[in-house]
Amino acid sequence: MQIKTYKTTPYDDQKPGTSGLRKKVKVFQQSGYLENFVQSIFNSLEDFQGKILVLGGDGRYFNRQAIQIIIKMAAANGFGELIIGQGGLLSTPAASNVIRKYRAFGGIILSASHNPGGPDEDFGIKYNVGNGGPAPEKFTDALFENSKTITSYQMAEIDDIDLDSVGDVQIDGIKIRIIDPVADYAELMARIFDFDLIKQSIAAGLITLRFDAMHAITGPYAKHILEDVLGAAPGSVFNAVPLEDFGGGHPDPNMAHAHELTEIMFGPNPPVFGAASDGDGDRNMIMGANIFVTPSDSLAIMAANAQLIPAYAKGISGVARSMPTSQAVDRVADKLSLPCYETPTGWKFFGNLLDADKITLCGEESFGSGSNHVREKDGLWAVLFWLNLLARKRQPVEDIVREHWQKYGRDIYCRHDYEAVDADIANGIVEQLRNQLPSLPGKTWGDYSVKFADEFSYTDPVDGSVSSNQGIRVGFANGSRIVFRLSGTGTVGATLRIYLERYERDVRNHDQDPQVALAELIEIAEQLCQVKQRTGRTEPSVIT
């Protein structure tokens, strides 16, 4: 194989964020930009020669071109085998499964997740390690250092590979396998859930459903599993064809962006169950007839009912949630005497806990939930979990949620995002919050008296690594919380996220609209961070 070495100069903005490097497509199209990052990944790895690399993406604009470049670079750098999803497609959880199943050295996933796609929109890339999960911070830090000093990258002089034909190709010392992106994942799901029972419930008309694939990667997965295998009516899965620009939409499964589904579920004659997934298939939104289940509640309900699912029937070892996720799952863990971990935002922080079997289930407020079956969050898995639950409980979604609140109380929750804020202003807001921390404990607004105020820092209980500056927490004596943090996934300016949470034990108050129930906390949050005053905005860009 002919290998050519290209001279390059470093870019100074290749620091991976919460989940890999996400930038505008035009940034990635700059000369050597993608190549520098990929070479920096390989330069940060050891002992991978001759081993397997998995490659796939969510099919967004630039996916195919990027895959051809990465194939040539992986070949030049000495990988022995590449496993690639047909058409260059692999959902993020499916990629995690393929890495684990075929004992790959690691994988490169091309996705900017829920961010829009197209020539003027976003692209992303991240490296996952051999356990199938996102590389830990130690690796991404090393990668960033490498990217600042890189002087050359290597490419094999081979033709573009036909990504559309399933099968093996052997080229000069490297084997390239194009696989069906759905098959391995569908087989894994069938082992976790009671497919026969779900199928019977669908056939009997006890479960009717709509799934919005948002013109993103889960389309083919959901069509196959929900319609072909489980027998949901044709058309139950809609927006099912992945498009490079997601049909011009924003493939983010929340009520703001999955509005078609929201209209169906709150419209006349809604189906029993509704769900949506995101650009790369790792997020989920769960809905029932006339109800939206917050991701935090969904995690808590899953933990409380895990024994009803075949794969978890023998019990779960523990649970974890990201820090800004509501404390609903903590209450379940407490009642079931299960360990419960609070980690920084980012799925990578669950990896060690899952590998060490300290937890079986985990989730985040950002529409992510998952288990030890892979090392990524998994949108369709969450949908199947709920379908299995509905089939076992034979109750509407709303009854399951209300019974849960009755038993554990309700953590009324919402998140306010201020997107594309000037980075200096956003950093100024965080700095000013940080400065207030020592003076906040004891401060009182009506029923809200500050019990603690700190900046979250996490020590991984498995490897002892410390991650600091993970968000500002203000906790109140009545159990309420406000959390402030800057997103690590945006591509324009900075996004300030404000997470608000109030615990309500009294069942008579469980019906409240979160914006009303949280009004006082929303006001306190503004007093603390002054985002409206500092940005001139009158309201958040998105409320979820």
Ligand code: G16
């Ligand atoms: C990624 C991470 C999640 C995180 C989310 C939001 O998800 O994997 O762990 O919660 O971003 O992060 P941030 O608040 O920093 O924007 P995804 O679905 O975008 O890959």
